[in-house]
Amino acid sequence: MNSINFSKKLSASGSYDVIVCGGGVSGVSAAISCAERGKSTLLIEKSTILGGLATLGLINLFVPMCNGRGKQIIFGRCEKWVRESAKYGYDTIPDDWQKGEPEAPTDTRYLSWFSPYIFAEQMTEDVVNAGIDLKFDCNAVEPVMDGNVCYGVITFSKSGLEYYTCKMLIDATGDLDVMRRAGVPCKAGKNFATYMGKQITLDTCKEAVEKNNIYYAIKHVSGYSASLYGTNQPEGVPMWSGLTCDEVSDYIITNQLKMLDNIKTDGRLSREVTALPLMPQFRTSCRLIGDYTFTEKDVYRHFEDSVCAINDFDHRDYLYEVPLRTLCRNDYPNMITAGRSASAEGYGWDVIRVIPPAILTGQAAANAACLAIDSGCGVSSVDIKTLQKMLEEENVMIHFPDEYVLKEKYTGEVAEIEGGHF
Numbered sequence: 001m002n003s004i005n006f007s008k009k010l011s012a013s014g015s016y017d018v019i020v021c022g023g024g025v026s027g028v029s030a031a032i033s034c035a036e037r038g039k040s041t042l043l044i045e046k047s048t049i050l051g052g053l054a055t056l057g058l059i060n061l062f063v064p065m066c067n068g069r070g071k072q073i074i075f076g077r078c079e080k081w082v083r084e085s086a087k088y089g090y091d092t093i094p095d096d097w098q099k100g101e102p103e104a105p106t107d108t109r110y111l112s113w114f115s116p117y118i119f120a121e122q123m124t125e126d127v128v129n130a131g132i133d134l135k136f137d138c139n140a141v142e143p144v145m146d147g148n149v150c151y152g153v154i155t156f157s158k159s160g161l162e163y164y165t166c167k168m169l170i171d172a173t174g175d176l177d178v179m180r181r182a183g184v185p186c187k188a189g190k191n192f193a194t195y196m197g198k199q200i201t202l203d204t205c206k207e208a209v210e211k212n213n214i215y216y217a218i219k220h221v222s223g224y225s226a227s228l229y230g231t232n233q234p235e236g237v238p239m240w241s242g243l244t245c246d247e248v249s250d251y252i253i254t255n256q257l258k259m260l261d262n263i264k265t266d267g268r269l270s271r272e273v274t275a276l277p278l279m280p281q282f283r284t285s286c287r288l289i290g291d292y293t294f295t296e297k298d299v300y301r302h303f304e305d306s307v308c309a310i311n312d313f314d315h316r317d318y319l320y321e322v323p324l325r326t327l328c329r330n331d332y333p334n335m336i337t338a339g340r341s342a343s344a345e346g347y348g349w350d351v352i353r354v355i356p357p358a359i360l361t362g363q364a365a366a367n368a369a370c371l372a373i374d375s376g377c378g379v380s381s382v383d384i385k386t387l388q389k390m391l392e393e394e395n396v397m398i399h400f401p402d403e404y405v406l407k408e409k410y411t412g413e414v415a416e417i418e419g420g421h422f
């Protein structure tokens, strides 16, 4: 077991129990859990709205949170946010799921589109109400390390360079910016060419009026539009990891020019582009090499150190558990990640990175960090039963029920995915 001496102090602009770097869905979820556990919490976000890819990046869809047979798998803060986002913005929660899990089995999957900007403001409200110190337009630049122990982070904002100390740091930057710069082992991903903005047209406006629902007014407008499986990846266009300024700029320039080409053919008075993604739509830029690496082969596997049960969003029936070890490493005792930089490979990375699991791994990282502080141990050494109990108190399902496993489909090998995507 690693024990940490928290007494070392450097001159700083502020000191916190937990610093969460990155205010995407995983970071906001993590920060709220920390604050609700009574920990002083700083949330650092480099843009000017919360939600990351889900809002700023215009990826405003809670993908399926059920097993595809009418059983809900993903609860926790995700369930809460799906319902809350539907209070003030549009939603597409299917009729079967309007009142929660349906009584009879259904093939209809539990998913919902949401208003990205209204939901972002709701998250700001949640963060403020939780008593979290929130720094917008503030970049977490560099961790301050002593060996493998993190003492805090240097930030850059309108105030210039500042230093904040913490007992635990949660890297929810999506790109593992802080842990990567701390020298934590990590692996870069590759990203297909996807760039989706939003537009309205006279036709979509008409449809919205006819249906009396503003959701129908807003449609995608794309630069390149490759899927997560690489369908539509154009020949001659590179894949980007997204970890250098040049790559990010090349991705944005390539796609903005493509989108402009696409819309040049449309009638200029019949449509308007209402939003461009204000962060790169990279699915897998960089992930931790954790004490465990999650893959699609983990389908139907129970883990003793599971921190949440999740489902495959694209293929019904496939269920997984996420071990704590995918979020941290034993040799870095007070740093942990959440969201799309969790330790996962191949299609497993796709399963774990999407919005619903990202919200749950945020809760998991936060509770592990809080428990580690209270126990005076490293984050990977917390008492797992206590952690699981804390997560259950937050309505997270830890182990999927065995009766949901379709044994006739289970080969024990790589999941036989419906649709045969790979």
Ligand SMILES: Cc1cc2nc3c(=O)[nH]c(=O)nc-3n(C[C@H](O)[C@H](O)[C@H](O)COP(=O)(O)OP(=O)(O)OC[C@H]3O[C@@H](n4cnc5c(N)ncnc54)[C@H](O)[C@@H]3O)c2cc1C
Residues within 6 Å of the ligand: 021, 022, 023, 024, 025, 026, 027, 044, 045, 046, 047, 050, 051, 052, 053, 054, 056, 059, 061, 062, 063, 138, 139, 140, 141, 172, 173, 174, 175, 177, 194, 279, 280, 281, 282, 283, 338, 339, 340, 341, 353, 354, 355, 356, 358
């Ligand atoms: C093209 C595409 C389509 C997708 N489709 C879906 C879908 O339909 N449904 C779904 O559920 N998921 C989808 N996803 C996945 C999903 O959007 C993301 O995986 C999820 O939102 C990740 O959340 P996160 O909090 O881990 O990271 P992010 O959303 O990346 O959040 C990271 C946050 O950290 C901030 N940040 C980054 N670096 C720093 C720094 N150094 N200092 C301070 N702040 C920093 C960023 O501004 C951002 O707010 C899609 C992703 C892509 C790219």
